[in-house]
């Protein structure tokens with residue numbers, strides 16, 4: 001019975017060794033029949049998207065990430081060139097860095113990279129590095145936050161080889177993201193403290209004319225690569241954002257792009273039954289009633305894919321997590337994504353998956369090849385790879401026995417091509433799912449609220465700084481003077497106290513704590 005169902009529901013693309021098993025998602029024919037009109041609309045929507053329609057109405061933008069791996073699909077010559085020219089330029093740049101035609105200002109080749117970016121401007125390069133960048137030509141380090149201690153740690157690691165031999169990539173589509181700006185200024189300060197000029201060690205990847213672009217010109221960066229407004233941050237790994245670092249690392253970026261293009265060819269086909277991305281989108285819809293009622297747990301059984309769940313978290317949650325649908329109706333859509341790797345998670349949270357709250361479905365990612373080269377027997381006739389496979393199959397079975405659904409995606413090994421295949425699959429699944437639930441997957445209005453509130457907090461923090469005097473005062477006293485919320489003022493004061501700018505004397509509760517110079 002389950003064997004028949006498996007054979008009927010597995011979709012295979014043997015030409016590149018891919019398969020997806022949806023048999024444990026229990027999607028029935030009646031559901032598929034009912035979804036027919038929505039499926040047809042999703043195919044029409046994505047064809048329009050790929051043809052260059054403005055499918056991101058709020059930002060009045062096209063969505064062109066599918067063109068990045070097949071420029072001939074781009075609707076105009078200008079757009080085609082916007083893909084091919086930066087690609088040729090970044091390959092040339094990487095080649096010159098590798099062959100020493102571009103060297104560090106102090107002489108000598110660049111030996112390592114510091115990438116400064118956040119969200120889509122870091123997650124893709126981090127995934128690529130972790131999955132396929134092992135032993136690459138230039139090791140890469142990241143500033144992906146505004147945490148000063150985190151940056152200090154990275155700078156100290158970079159100093160082992162030397163900042164003078166470190167090429168800095170500052171990546172920001174908008175060119176105005178605070179965390180990235182802060183990281184760049186922190187890196188610049190570290191260079192200057194070491195007696196080095198920052199600009200001649202740096203490269204910018206950003207929108208033309210952005211703040212960062214202007215800064216890069218002013219500071220005499222080595223070069224700048226453009227980032228187009230029709231590529232979203234979370235789908236930018238195949239744009240200059242992902243390809244500049246990957247090419248510098250010596251990763252086979254043509255193969256990476258070819259993998260995504262190969263998946264695109266299959267999932268562009270309008271036969272829903274054999275379209276892995278459409279079937280996956282339908283399975284998500286079925287599992288969560290089209291309302292994201294079930295979370296997606298991502299379990300790749302391969303250490304090098306450990307960041308894939310984090311990468312998918314942004315791709316899926318920033319794309320699908322929306323308050324309003326395209327008709328302006330309040331829908332609060334989304335699918336929560338979390339995960340790490342198997343079989344490690346077997347010893348962490350799989351207990352809850354099997355026995356606890358039933359609010360998820362699992363996406364297993366199987367990598368068929370265990371390792372390159374010979375392995376040992378850990379038991380008679382049994383290898384570590386056999387165990388990894390055994391745990392994947394065992395967990396899938398045990399979950400299904402207790403009514404927990406799962407998808408299993410299989411790839412032969414983790415290569416640039418296969419990583420492209422996986423990314424291509426999920427990008428198109430997100431596009432389809434967004435159509436099925438009628439939302440704009442390509443904007444992120446919710447992120448702005450937190451950014452605005454942070455700006456307000458920073459303004460208040462400076463106002464509070466100006467009110468600290470020698471006399472000890474409570475947060476409500478300072479708040480009255482500033483006509484501000486006492487809790488906000490309290491958090492400003494405790495932050496200043498923790499960083500040595502004011503003294504704190506604890507009272508019996510926060511209202512009783514006093515602060516002084």
Ligand SMILES: O=P(O)(O)OC[C@H]1O[C@](O)(CO)[C@@H](O)[C@@H]1O
Nearest residue numbers: 119120121172173174177233447
């Ligand atoms: O590349 P940027 O413009 O610095 O943005 C970084 C990230 O910030 C976000 O805009 C969210 O604030 C993401 O969508 C994006 O990937």
